[in-house]
Amino acid sequence: MILFNRLRGTHDIFGKDAEVFSRVERAAREIFTAFGFEELRTPIMEEKELFTRAIGAETDVVQKEMYEFEDRSKVRVALRPEGTAGVVRAYLENNFDKTQGLAKFFYLGPMFRSERPQAGRLRQFHQIGVETLGTDNPYADAETIHCLTSFLDKAGAGGYELILNNLGTFEERSRFKEELKKFFTPKKTHLCEDCQLRLLKNVFRILDCKNEFCRKIIRLSPPIDHCLTEASKAHYGVVCSALDSVGIKYEEDPYMVRGLDYYTKTVFEVSHPKLGAQGTLGAGGRYDALIETFGGPKAGAAGFAVGVERLAMCLSGQEEKKETYEKSFFIATLGETALKEGFKLLSSLRAQGLGALMDFSAKSLKSQMRSADKNKSRYVVILGDDELKKNVFVLKNMEDGSQKELPLEDAAGQLLSLRGGA
RNA sequence: GCGGCUAUGGUGUAGUGGUAGCACGAGAGAUUGUGGCUCUCUUAGCACGGGUUCAAAUCCCGUUAGUCGCCCCA
Numbered sequence: 001m002i003l004f005n006r007l008r009g010t011h012d013i014f015g016k017d018a019e020v021f022s023r024v025e026r027a028a029r030e031i032f033t034a035f036g037f038e039e040l041r042t043p044i045m046e047e048k049e050l051f052t053r054a055i056g057a058e059t060d061v062v063q064k065e066m067y068e069f070e071d072r073s074k075v076r077v078a079l080r081p082e083g084t085a086g087v088v089r090a091y092l093e094n095n096f097d098k099t100q101g102l103a104k105f106f107y108l109g110p111m112f113r114s115e116r117p118q119a120g121r122l123r124q125f126h127q128i129g130v131e132t133l134g135t136d137n138p139y140a141d142a143e144t145i146h147c148l149t150s151f152l153d154k155a156g157a158g159g160y161e162l163i164l165n166n167l168g169t170f171e172e173r174s175r176f177k178e179e180l181k182k183f184f185t186p187k188k189t190h191l192c193e194d195c196q197l198r199l200l201k202n203v204f205r206i207l208d209c210k211n212e213f214c215r216k217i218i219r220l221s222p223p224i225d226h227c228l229t230e231a232s233k234a235h236y237g238v239v240c241s242a243l244d245s246v247g248i249k250y251e252e253d254p255y256m257v258r259g260l261d262y263y264t265k266t267v268f269e270v271s272h273p274k275l276g277a278q279g280t281l282g283a284g285g286r287y288d289a290l291i292e293t294f295g296g297p298k299a300g301a302a303g304f305a306v307g308v309e310r311l312a313m314c315l316s317g318q319e320e321k322k323e324t325y326e327k328s329f330f331i332a333t334l335g336e337t338a339l340k341e342g343f344k345l346l347s348s349l350r351a352q353g354l355g356a357l358m359d360f361s362a363k364s365l366k367s368q369m370r371s372a373d374k375n376k377s378r379y380v381v382i383l384g385d386d387e388l389k390k391n392v393f394v395l396k397n398m399e400d401g402s403q404k405e406l407p408l409e410d411a412a413g414q415l416l417s418l419r420g421g422a
Numbered sequence: 423g424c425g426g427c428u429a430u431g432g433u434g435u436a437g438u439g440g441u442a443g444c445a446c447g448a449g450a451g452a453u454u455g456u457g458g459c460u461c462u463c464u465u466a467g468c469a470c471g472g473g474u475u476c477a478a479a480u481c482c483c484g485u486u487a488g489u490c491g492c493c494c495c496a
Contacts, residue, residue, distance in 0.1 A: 005486095005487085008486090008487070008488095059494095060493080060494050060495080061494080061495075064423070064494090065494080065495085081495095082495095082496080111496080113494090113495075113496090115423085115493090115494070115495080116423065116424090116493090117487090117488080117489090118488090118489070118490075118491090119488090119489065119490080120495095120496085121494085121495075121496085125496070126496090127496060128496095129496090194492085194493070205493095205494090208494095210492085258495090259494065259495055260495090270496095276490080276491095277490075277491065277492085278494095278495070278496080280495060280496060281496070282496065283495080283496065304496095305496060306496065307495085307496030308496085309496085310496060311496090332455095332456085334455060363450095364450090364451090364455085364456095365455045365456055366450095366451085366455085366456065366457080367449090367450080367457095368456085368457090369456050369457040369458095370456095370457055370458085371457085372456095372457065373457040373458055374457085374458095377457095380456080380457080382455080382456075384455065385455095386455080394455095394456090396456070396457090398457070398458090401456090401457085403456085
């Protein structure tokens with residue numbers, strides 16, 4: 001019995017998963033850099049209040065999913081449940097609002113939410129996202145979305161679906177909220193249990209309900225358009241036509257709402273059929289009030305976040321395993337003296353940038369050969385008493401099985417030139 | 423957080439109340455210093471805790487974890 005296990009909903013990432021992670025991160029860096037985003041690493045913990053203010057004190061994320069604790073100096077701390085709040089904080093704290101008109105960041109790293117784990121839903125999960133801060137321009141929304149789709153394409157997550165909606169400003173939205181309440185309250189008894197609760201807590205979420213009967217009622221509810229000002233509609237119109245102009249396919253869903261309170265105007269969501277219940281691959285939108293909420297200037301911003309684990313699930317395992325021999329060396333030794341010589345050779349091979357391995361337990365030559373084969377080493381250097389006496393070493397080519405004796409003098413140099421030619 | 427399903431060597435599985443098997447993996451070896459193929463041997467398991475029973479991997483309860491759906495979200 002081992003004494004310790006991972007905490008629930010957390011994962012050790014290694015082997016194939018680790019490869020997928022770094023592939024995804026490489027794709028992200030490449031695309032984001034091309035789009036002009038620079039990396040920003042914020043701490044994984046922040047003052048709890050940062051998140052309640054940003055995400056909304058009434059949201060589920062804040063109310064029941066945040067990891068929070070009091071540190072030794074009595075500060076209320078929370079493990080970040082998402083990335084945007086920290087980025088906005090860093091943007092203001094480091095005076096990006098004053099030193100440059102526009103700031104574009106990308107981030108990647110772990111996020112924490114204490115939910116019941118499921119496939120595609122972990123307690124520690126990873127997000128990759130971008131944020132553009134300091135602009136109201138609808139083209140920034142379009143660029144953000146374009147960046148998202150480019151990233152997904154680059155990562156190899158084809159087959160996703162992009163959904164768009166316009167949530168309007170806070171004022172427009174609270175007007176809409178009232179309308180929805182007026183509409184749903186008389187029909188309360190026809191709604192499902194969840195929706196009856198939502199009617200009191202968060203009317204918008206009703207629009208998202210999957211219940212068949214609720215959906216029928218929802219279809220009769222007033223659309224948000226009624227409450228939107230011309231300015232909001234115009235903004236959204238520009239976003240759509242900008243997307244059209246670069247050929248990005250999307251669906252509009254007037255019932256799509258987001259669970260984080262800070263969104264305004266444009267919101268979007270990318271889902272993927274491979275995901276099942278946790279179908280959202282990535283999401284984002286514009287958040288025009290957040291910077292000001294944090295005590296900064298009146299300035300707009302937009303961004304998105306993608307769940308790395310979910311993205312990994314969408315990548316049709318198309319990566320082929322390399323069965324060929326790597327261009328690396330394996331040093332097999334026989335006897336104490338040879339082991340010592342081998343270790344020296346190992347070190348000088350590595351010093352020249354060559355991949356080199358050896359089995360220090362140096363049991364039978366057979367087992368060392370097996371180990372060389374398993375590691376896909378292309379060449380094996382055999383060093384034993386016989387060779388040392390003659391001041392040579394044996395070099396065996398694992399691909400064709402051929403071998404030859406070479407002088408021990410400047411062994412590393414010879415092997416380097418050999419590899420260069422290979 | 424709620425409901426359903428599941429839990430057997432490292433991995434994948436067989437085993438419906440009576441001696442836990444198999445495959446893969448890993449390790450060693452097959453005339454003394456040469457890998458892959460083959461063969462032999464070794465290795466290691468009923469998630470945890472209770473209960474029923476002469477007897478439990480098997481039935482019951484609880485816990486833990488995973489999974490599916492809900493909720494929520496990336």
